[in-house]
Amino acid sequence: MHEFSLIEAVIDSIEERSREGSWGRITKVTLKIGEMRQVIPEILQFSFSVASKGSSMEGAELVIIELALEKRCRSCGNSWKGSASRCTSCGSDDTETVSGMELEIESVEVEE
Amino acid sequence: MPRRISIRQSVMAADEKIAGLLRRKLSEKKILMLNLIGSPGAGKTALLEATLKGARFRSAVIEGDIATSRDADRIARTGTRAVQINTRGGCHLESHLVQKAMEELDLDGLDVIFIENVGNLVCPAEFDLGEDMKVAVSSVPEGPDKPLKYPHLFSRAGAVLLTKVDLVRHIGFDRGLFWGDVEGLNPLARKLEVSSLDGSGIQEWIDLVEKWVGEKRK
Numbered sequence: 001m002h003e004f005s006l007i008e009a010v011i012d013s014i015e016e017r018s019r020e021g022s023w024g025r026i027t028k029v030t031l032k033i034g035e036m037r038q039v040i041p042e043i044l045q046f047s048f049s050v051a052s053k054g055s056s057m058e059g060a061e062l063v064i065i066e067l068a069l070e071k072r073c074r075s076c077g078n079s080w081k082g083s084a085s086r087c088t089s090c091g092s093d094d095t096e097t098v099s100g101m102e103l104e105i106e107s108v109e110v111e112e
Numbered sequence: 113m114p115r116r117i118s119i120r121q122s123v124m125a126a127d128e129k130i131a132g133l134l135r136r137k138l139s140e141k142k143i144l145m146l147n148l149i150g151s152p153g154a155g156k157t158a159l160l161e162a163t164l165k166g167a168r169f170r171s172a173v174i175e176g177d178i179a180t181s182r183d184a185d186r187i188a189r190t191g192t193r194a195v196q197i198n199t200r201g202g203c204h205l206e207s208h209l210v211q212k213a214m215e216e217l218d219l220d221g222l223d224v225i226f227i228e229n230v231g232n233l234v235c236p237a238e239f240d241l242g243e244d245m246k247v248a249v250s251s252v253p254e255g256p257d258k259p260l261k262y263p264h265l266f267s268r269a270g271a272v273l274l275t276k277v278d279l280v281r282h283i284g285f286d287r288g289l290f291w292g293d294v295e296g297l298n299p300l301a302r303k304l305e306v307s308s309l310d311g312s313g314i315q316e317w318i319d320l321v322e323k324w325v326g327e328k329r330k
Contacts, residue, residue: 002203002204002234002235002238002239005202005204005206005235006123006124009123009124009125009126009127010123012126013121013123013125013126014119017119021117023117027114028114031123036263036264036267037238037264038234038235038237038238038264083263083267083296083297084296085267085296085297085298085299086296086299093299093300103122103123103124103238104120104121104122104123105119105120105121105122105123106118106119106120107116107117107118107119107120108116108117108119109114109115109116109117110114110115110116110117111114111115112113112114112115
């Protein structure tokens with residue numbers, strides 16, 4: 001249940017940007033969330049509808065772009081989906097996560 | 113027409129900034145910080161009690177709990193400084209809470225700060241507290257299927273400890289399944305079996321922490 005904390009952080013940082021930029025009402029917030037972030041979209045939506053009350057994004061649409069886990073091997077360049085931590089081609093453990101760990105405010109839409 | 117504004121900023125930017133500040137401070141003071149994460153009842157506090165009794169390094173403990181100061185009281189009885197954080201319903205610790213707790217510690221007299229996170233295998237894995245390493249604590253009675261069911265914690269932990277191994281002869285435990293899954297998720301993690309009750313594996317764990325303390329001092 002860390003969704004509420006995440007949404008509070010989203011709202012706080014957008015409110016800060018909104019004050020700095022003197023934005024109007026915010027109508028849409030887009031988040032990018034990686035599969036490995038253990039976030040349940042429905043709970044995120046619910047948290048947003050509750051926590052945004054009284055803020056500049058009250059009633060705004062929340063769009064969640066979910067990104068699957070993808071890894072890449074630094075030795076042979078192979079990439080694969082899923083949580084296997086050794087390269088599925090050469091077996092090396094020198095790997096990096098390409099996507100799936102995102103937790104990002106991608107964009108907002110603001111009324112002119 | 114509404115105007116689209118690109119932000120591309122981490123959701124947890126504010127908290128990550130504080131975690132970065134803590135990490136820098138701990139680097140300056142050459143203090144190792146370990147973030148212990150496991151289910152309620154996994155034996156995190158018992159592991160700390162056994163560790164603190166046998167350790168030569170100077171430690172402090174930051175205790176995260178939803179309510180009560182029971183864990184901090186247990187730690188204090190070992191003669192170690194313990195600071196309790198009550199999250200009042202929060203299922204995990206965040207860096208600003210750790211920052212506040214650290215203000216209550218005398219950092220000049222410390223080698224290690226152990227954080228005992230709120231008992232939970234999910235949320236605590238998501239939050240950077242400025243630690244050197246997350247330590248996953250999983251106990252025999254929880255069953256051997258936890259690594260694959262909670263891959264985020266087990267794949268990010270620097271060490272995985274299987275606790276209460278004294279119970280294996282009573283209730284059984286598929287070690288091959290457990291360690292096989294941990295290896296698949298996280299080949300680089302240090303892997304240890306301990307029992308805080310009969311003391312098996314505890315010295316090995318203390319030696320490992322001592323090695324990390326030495327590396328941090330360099």
